[in-house]
Each structure stands twice: as structure tokens, then as C-alpha cells.
Amino acid sequence: MTTKTTHGRTSTTRYRTSGWLAFAGTVxxxxxxxxxxxxxxxxxxDGYYLVNENQIMVFDYTAWGWIWLIIGIIQIGVGAAIMAGQMWARVLGVIFAFVVAIGxxxxxxxxxxxxxxxxSLCVLLIYALTAPPPGSRAD
Structure with missing residues (x-):
């Protein structure tokens, strides 16, 4: 909640809570x-996946391992920030969901x-982050 004074009057702005944003943070x-x-x-x-290293697109398993590990750690932080109601986290959440889906x-x-x-979860996350009304928060 924020309070601002305009022409001698004090008004209170309440943020709307959104179940979609809480859901998006969890996803x-x-x-x-x-x-x-x-x-x-x-x-x-290395032997866990269905194909040999030379059959996977672009990188070998070690490179993919580091990519997914770093992106995953960042996404966990972004998910926590989404649940805290941070707008920048909503933007990064959409960007990372898109990058992860392509990856x-x-x-x-x-x-x-x-x-x-x-x-599928990335597509659902993008929807959940873009569907809530402006100014809504996850708390």
C-alpha cells in the first residue's frame, strides 16, 4: 500500500492481489x-539421456549442464521475486520462460x-505473468 498527498488531500492506493501471480511465482x-x-x-x-553427446543440438552435455544449472538458479530467484510482487521479476520471468522453452x-x-x-510449464508461466491486471501483486 502506498500513500501520497495531492493538493492537501491524502489518498491511499491499494494494490490488487492476484492468484495468477502467486501461481506464476510457484511455476x-x-x-x-x-x-x-x-x-x-x-x-x-552422462548415460542418463537417450542420445549420444554428438546427437544433441548445439552443445555437449557439460555445456548444457552448466547452462541449465545457471538458468535454473536465476529462475528460482526470479520466482521468489515474482511472489514478492516485483515488476522487474515479471518481465524477467517472461524472458526466461521464452529462453527456456526455446532451449x-x-x-x-x-x-x-x-x-x-x-x-508446457513455460507457456503456462508466460500466460500467468501476462494475464494479471496492472498493479496487482502476489501477496
Whole structure:
């Protein structure tokens, strides 16, 4: 809640709470956790995925492991900030959801079910972050 004075009168502005933003923060935390798990598995258990390293698009498993681990940690922080009602986190949440969905398209050959699930959650996250009314908060 904020208070401002205009021409001698004090007005109080109340932010509307949004279940969508609380949901979006939770989904961002889940996607971040999924990406951390992806990263750790790619770094420490090479034989887990369905294809050889030379069949995965763009990078080898070690590079993918570090990419997913770093993005996952950032997404967990963004998810917490979304739940705290930070507008910058909503913007970063949409950007990271888009990047992760595209990244999982490249990773689709390695682990199809996990990638399809993560892409679906990213689409849901983008909707949840863009659907709430302006000025709404997750608390």
C-alpha cells in the first residue's frame, strides 16, 4: 500500500492481489528446480539421456549442464521475486520462460518427456505473468 498527498488531500492506493501471480511465482520456482535438476544430471550422469553427446543440438552435455544449472538458479530467484510482487521479476520471468522453452526445443532429442513438460510449464508461466491486471501483486 502506498500513500501520497495531492493538493492537501491524502489518498491511499491499494494494490490488487492476484492468484495468477502467486501461481506464476510457484511455476517459476518449479521450472527453475527442473532446470537445476537437468543441469546436475547433465553434469554428473552422462548415460542418463537417450542420445549420444554428438546427437544433441548445439552443445555437449557439460555445456548444457552448466547452462541449465545457471538458468535454473536465476529462475528460482526470479520466482521468489515474482511472489514478492516485483515488476522487474515479471518481465524477467517472461524472458526466461521464452529462453527456456526455446532451449528445451534444442534439448528435446535428449529427453523428450521432460522437455515437453518444461515447455508446457513455460507457456503456462508466460500466460500467468501476462494475464494479471496492472498493479496487482502476489501477496
Amino acid at each position: 517459476a520456482l518449479v521450472i527453475g528446480a527442473f532446470n537445476v535438476i537437468d543441469g546436475l544430471v547433465a553434469l554428473f550422469k 528445451h526445443l534444442a534439448f528435446l532429442v535428449a529427453f523428450p518427456l521432460w522437455s515437453v513438460l518444461t515447455i
